[in-house]
Amino acid sequence: MTAVSTTSTDALVSIRGLRTKLGDKVIFDGVELDIPRGSVTAVMGPSGTGKTTLLRHITGQLRPDAGSIVVDGRELATLDRDGLFDLRERIGYLFQNSALLTDFTVFENVAFPLRQHARLPEELIRNIVLPKLQAVGLRGAAELMPAELSGGMARRVALARAIVRDPMLLIYDEPFVGLDPIALNQVLKLIRTLNHTLGLTSIVVAHELAAVSRVADHIYLLAAGKVAAHGAPDQISRGETEWTRQFFGGEADGPVPFHYPARDYAADLGFTQERA
Amino acid sequence: MSEPQPRPSLIGDSLAQVGALGLFLLSVLAAVPRSLRYFAETVRQVFFVGAMSLVIIMTCGLFIGLVLGLQLYEVLSRFGSTASVGTVVAIALYRELGPVVTALLFAGRAGTSITAEIGLMRATDQLAAMEMMAVDPMAYVVAPRFLAGIVAMPLLASIFNALAIFGAHTVAVTWLGLDNGTFWSNMTGAVDVWTDVMNGVWKSTVFGGVVTLVATYQGYTTAPTSEGVAYATTRTVVSSSILTLAIDFLMTAFLM
Amino acid sequence: MTQRRNHQIGTGLFIVLGFAALGYLATQTTSLANYRQGPTYALKARFTNIGQLKLRAPVKIAGVRIGSVSDIQLEPDRLEALVTLAIDNRYNQLPDDSAASVFTSGLLGDQYVALKPGGSPELFKDGDEIILTQSSVQLEELIGKYLVGSGDTPAKKPAEPESASKQGEKP
Ligand SMILES: Nc1ncnc2c1ncn2[C@@H]1O[C@H](COP(=O)(O)OP(=O)(O)O)[C@@H](O)[C@H]1O
Ligand SMILES: [Mg+2]
Numbered sequence: 001m002t003a004v005s006t007t008s009t010d011a012l013v014s015i016r017g018l019r020t021k022l023g024d025k026v027i028f029d030g031v032e033l034d035i036p037r038g039s040v041t042a043v044m045g046p047s048g049t050g051k052t053t054l055l056r057h058i059t060g061q062l063r064p065d066a067g068s069i070v071v072d073g074r075e076l077a078t079l080d081r082d083g084l085f086d087l088r089e090r091i092g093y094l095f096q097n098s099a100l101l102t103d104f105t106v107f108e109n110v111a112f113p114l115r116q117h118a119r120l121p122e123e124l125i126r127n128i129v130l131p132k133l134q135a136v137g138l139r140g141a142a143e144l145m146p147a148e149l150s151g152g153m154a155r156r157v158a159l160a161r162a163i164v165r166d167p168m169l170l171i172y173d174e175p176f177v178g179l180d181p182i183a184l185n186q187v188l189k190l191i192r193t194l195n196h197t198l199g200l201t202s203i204v205v206a207h208e209l210a211a212v213s214r215v216a217d218h219i220y221l222l223a224a225g226k227v228a229a230h231g232a233p234d235q236i237s238r239g240e241t242e243w244t245r246q247f248f249g250g251e252a253d254g255p256v257p258f259h260y261p262a263r264d265y266a267a268d269l270g271f272t273q274e275r276a
Numbered sequence: 277m278s279e280p281q282p283r284p285s286l287i288g289d290s291l292a293q294v295g296a297l298g299l300f301l302l303s304v305l306a307a308v309p310r311s312l313r314y315f316a317e318t319v320r321q322v323f324f325v326g327a328m329s330l331v332i333i334m335t336c337g338l339f340i341g342l343v344l345g346l347q348l349y350e351v352l353s354r355f356g357s358t359a360s361v362g363t364v365v366a367i368a369l370y371r372e373l374g375p376v377v378t379a380l381l382f383a384g385r386a387g388t389s390i391t392a393e394i395g396l397m398r399a400t401d402q403l404a405a406m407e408m409m410a411v412d413p414m415a416y417v418v419a420p421r422f423l424a425g426i427v428a429m430p431l432l433a434s435i436f437n438a439l440a441i442f443g444a445h446t447v448a449v450t451w452l453g454l455d456n457g458t459f460w461s462n463m464t465g466a467v468d469v470w471t472d473v474m475n476g477v478w479k480s481t482v483f484g485g486v487v488t489l490v491a492t493y494q495g496y497t498t499a500p501t502s503e504g505v506a507y508a509t510t511r512t513v514v515s516s517s518i519l520t521l522a523i524d525f526l527m528t529a530f531l532m
Numbered sequence: 533m534t535q536r537r538n539h540q541i542g543t544g545l546f547i548v549l550g551f552a553a554l555g556y557l558a559t560q561t562t563s564l565a566n567y568r569q570g571p572t573y574a575l576k577a578r579f580t581n582i583g584q585l586k587l588r589a590p591v592k593i594a595g596v597r598i599g600s601v602s603d604i605q606l607e608p609d610r611l612e613a614l615v616t617l618a619i620d621n622r623y624n625q626l627p628d629d630s631a632a633s634v635f636t637s638g639l640l641g642d643q644y645v646a647l648k649p650g651g652s653p654e655l656f657k658d659g660d661e662i663i664l665t666q667s668s669v670q671l672e673e674l675i676g677k678y679l680v681g682s683g684d685t686p687a688k689k690p691a692e693p694e695s696a697s698k699q700g701e702k703p
Pocket of ligand 2 (some may be wrong): 052
């Protein structure tokens, strides 16, 4: 596996015509999206637009109803379980809620991907795991259990676990939630450093425009099942479209409804008779 | 049959459940070869489902033995055949009580904790995290627990039986004064290794598989909420108890 | 790591305990317990009726187990049961006029062969036959005899529980 593979474009991930329905709800209705190699790409959007779902598509956890998803030159729909697992071995994924294995220590959680895929000497495992924990500032917490960590600490452990096998693609689902400003700064720096020194590609899902602007090379704004806007951070934050204005201005009214679809409010409260 | 009204059909639901469980069994069996690389995990699970169930199994075995000793001594003394207390206790335990009672206790002790554990793993994305680390949860989480149940149950049932025999002996011989030699010689005269002891071992092996299969299935397919986990835990006890008793009947009727 | 080690040790202990329990149940509470490790010698005995006597039933003297029934055959010519007893070599001091009976332990218990030692100076050797035997006492026959009266079925084969002693010589 060389760094240069057979994609015609320079995109590590390329999505075309993605359509997904979960239950009765249409999540994606023709999403087109490219994640350039070696870049940090942010995916933003109101909560419930399907950012996590998009990540689940990219990692093959969820099959779309239609459309093509190509990751590192391979069409996911054509991969079987082993093929997917091969691919995932080179993807680091930071879950929204950390998803640490609760009956292992912090150290064992980070060592878990190493232990599962190779029989390495204990010393080597320590030499790989401890620097990653050091990078997220939690080397001292190595022997704690996940239940003893705060949400922000657990997130950083999950980050250490995601990068322990030096992946080609690193996916962060809302990595900034629950971090104090110091940890946030460290994590931002880490994302940058990882990207530049290791040359890996990152996808960051987040809401915080300020934080995202500091790391992202590109931003995709998802809304209503489509890509509402994309471009460089300053371009996006200047707010040239209605979508971006509303999203970054934080206004409740606009093309993105703040309210989940509902009956008439007054009728719900019983002020007016509802017409049948 | 003119009304096409859909009504809740107990039989249909049960059949659907059994069918889903059967499919799950197939995928567990398919995952077993892959789970062999996680042998250490299977060992760990034998500890959790087996060794951690010892206290309840031993306590209940002892009490069952004490009760059997008392009851049978009383009843058999009406026929002047208290000499057979040991025989009846042993046969009842080996063939039925040992495997069945152990399986029911096992469902309550180990089955529920397996369901709750896997259910919480589902709810907190740990199973998805394993998938993302290219570790198959069927091979890493489900199969080791299933295998551990199959290994642990016959051993637990044997320990249960040993304690129960001890309890019955205590009552009949030590308290009620039955002759020690009579107790044992009647037992050894009538109990057969293959038709009694090993039958029980086969049964409890199957029950171990049944209980852990139901428990892992319920945990694996639970709704990822605290309510869902609670509900799944209850269903583990109910379904695995019913299945155990039903399979016990089938095995007794057709195989033994 | 130490935790994992503890789990492995715990699992090991559990498995050892479980197999110990199973091994104990299988060998000490079943008919396997009746197999003596030591060498045995064979004695034969003929009975007109052995009742429910089964293979591996105990052979006792004064209530102490000294061996077991190793074979039961019907002799085609005499239509009697030929029972082979495997006696522990430890008990090789049995006088050759000892008598064998089929007894029932308790009212409904299992049947066993009881030996009653005689006074002869000669001892049994391997393969000898026990001449004095007494058949199984059948409950039904007892009832027939004592309850209904003794002279009721003269046409039938004498249902005498005792005195089935054989004096038939055997080389
Ligand atoms: N399994 C599912 N079944 C039905 N709807 C789902 C399911 N999972 C997620 N959804 C819906 O999909 C939408 C997108 O979810 P998600 O991708 O988690 O949003 P977010 O952008 O906040 O990460 C939500 O409205 C959610 O209700
Ligand atoms: Mg999300």
